[in-house]
Amino acid sequence: MSKNKYLDILPAHIGPYEILGKIGKGGMGDIYKAKQKTLDRVVAIKVLPPQLSRDNEFAKRFEIEAKAISLLQHQNIVTIHECGEDDGYSYIAMQYIDGMDLGNYIAETKVIAVSDIIDFSKQICRGLLYAHHHNVVHRDIKPQNILLDKSNIIHITDFGIAKIFSTTDIDITQTGSTVGTPEYMSPEQAQGKKIDAQSDIYSLGIVMYEMLTRKPPFTANNSMAVAYKQVHEPPIPPSFKRKDTPKQLELIILKAIKKTKRDRYESVEELLTHLDMVDPNERTDRQTQLFRPTFKQTSASAVDQRITDRRSGDRRGGILSGVHQPVFSGGYWKTMLRINWPTWLTIAALGSVLLVYIFKQ
Ligand SMILES: Nc1ncnc2c1ncn2[C@@H]1O[C@H](COP(=O)(O)OP(=O)(O)OP(=O)(O)O)[C@@H](O)[C@H]1O
Numbered sequence: 001m002s003k004n005k006y007l008d009i010l011p012a013h014i015g016p017y018e019i020l021g022k023i024g025k026g027g028m029g030d031i032y033k034a035k036q037k038t039l040d041r042v043v044a045i046k047v048l049p050p051q052l053s054r055d056n057e058f059a060k061r062f063e064i065e066a067k068a069i070s071l072l073q074h075q076n077i078v079t080i081h082e083c084g085e086d087d088g089y090s091y092i093a094m095q096y097i098d099g100m101d102l103g104n105y106i107a108e109t110k111v112i113a114v115s116d117i118i119d120f121s122k123q124i125c126r127g128l129l130y131a132h133h134h135n136v137v138h139r140d141i142k143p144q145n146i147l148l149d150k151s152n153i154i155h156i157t158d159f160g161i162a163k164i165f166s167t168t169d170i171d172i173t174q175t176g177s178t179v180g181t182p183e184y185m186s187p188e189q190a191q192g193k194k195i196d197a198q199s200d201i202y203s204l205g206i207v208m209y210e211m212l213t214r215k216p217p218f219t220a221n222n223s224m225a226v227a228y229k230q231v232h233e234p235p236i237p238p239s240f241k242r243k244d245t246p247k248q249l250e251l252i253i254l255k256a257i258k259k260t261k262r263d264r265y266e267s268v269e270e271l272l273t274h275l276d277m278v279d280p281n282e283r284t285d286r287q288t289q290l291f292r293p294t295f296k297q298t299s300a301s302a303v304d305q306r307i308t309d310r311r312s313g314d315r316r317g318g319i320l321s322g323v324h325q326p327v328f329s330g331g332y333w334k335t336m337l338r339i340n341w342p343t344w345l346t347i348a349a350l351g352s353v354l355l356v357y358i359f360k361q
């Protein structure tokens with residue numbers, strides 16, 4: 001490969017691939033559209049920073065992990081064709097997806113239909129479910145790693161790539177940032193703890209939240225502040241930002257982004273089962289319906305009961321429980337009093353001052 005990264009000139013070839021153009025630039029390297037002449041197919045090539053190839057530890061891990069990832073064959077996962085090296089650059093050749101990533105889709109689409117959000121989420125779940133069954137955790141689920149082709153089929157990319165990088169001491173991110181994306185990072189990942197399938201579920205929950213509201217729940221102007229929020233700050237329910245959020249979908253998202261793994265979905269299977277039962281037309285302001293599985297499943301009803309209860313009663317624990325009750329009910333005003341007590345106190349003080357002023361005249 002003849003590439004001068006300082007001049008940012010497009011290489012003519014990478015390995016046996018003829019470069020057609022640059023697709024984008026990620027934290028870990030550039031990505032190109034290329035042609036594999038022998039098979040007459042278009043591929044995407046991810047070129048990794050050159051210093052990595054000189055790191056023996058990395059090279060070993062790259063080989064092991066890349067092999068595991070390339071075994072994943074699923075409609076909702078980008079297929080890895082080959083991993084190779086050219087002129088000191090390691091690269092990954094993969095299936096080219098003609099479409100756009102979910103990040104761009106969210107930016108371009110003002111309001112994504114609830115039915116599309118459910119459809120996309122289910123497709124992501126299917127890809128994740130397959131990978132988790134093959135003991136591969138994604139570790140970096142975010143809209144930029146979820147590609148949408150022209151037939152609205154989801155293809156998850158960069159499976160397990162973060163793991164390959166996690167063991168190297170070299171700063172592989174071109175921006176100098178750490179591997180992983182704070183806005184989509186699970187609390188355990190933000191704390192540097194062990195990551196597993198439930199961490200992917202958390203990140204997916206954040207992506208679902210963003211599809212609904214256009215913004216992830218935890219944002220700030222620096223990574224540390226975002227990480228802090230992932231660990232400590234309760235999310236604002238998406239229905240506060242988007243009124244047509246089906247209540248069941250909201251419950252699912254809130255359960256997927258629970259801070260403690262104990263409270264979160266244990267498996268993608270469980271999440272997918274609940275997504276299958278969402279009625280896209282059900283609104284948050286309607287009475288909570290219990291999930292009613294159409295098939296026999298021993299643990300599901302207990303889980304369904306649990307997440308429904310959290311939503312409808314004080315067990316949800318937040319000061320916001322009660323605001324969904326009718327305006328003329330005692331519960332509503334009790335909650336309003338609890339939330340807005342400084343306002344009421346100010347009104348009372350101003351009223352008293354006014355009364356004193358009137359009676360003194
Ligand atoms: N297989 C592919 N086919 C088509 N486009 C792709 C493919 N893989 C990635 N892209 C596009 O290239 C962009 C850059 O991808 P890349 O993985 O390099 O960066 P990223 O996902 O933003 O960050 P990171 O390096 O953390 O993964 C993606 O956002 C996507 O739009």
Ligand SMILES: [Mg+2]
Pocket residue numbers: 026144145157158
């Ligand atoms: Mg990526």
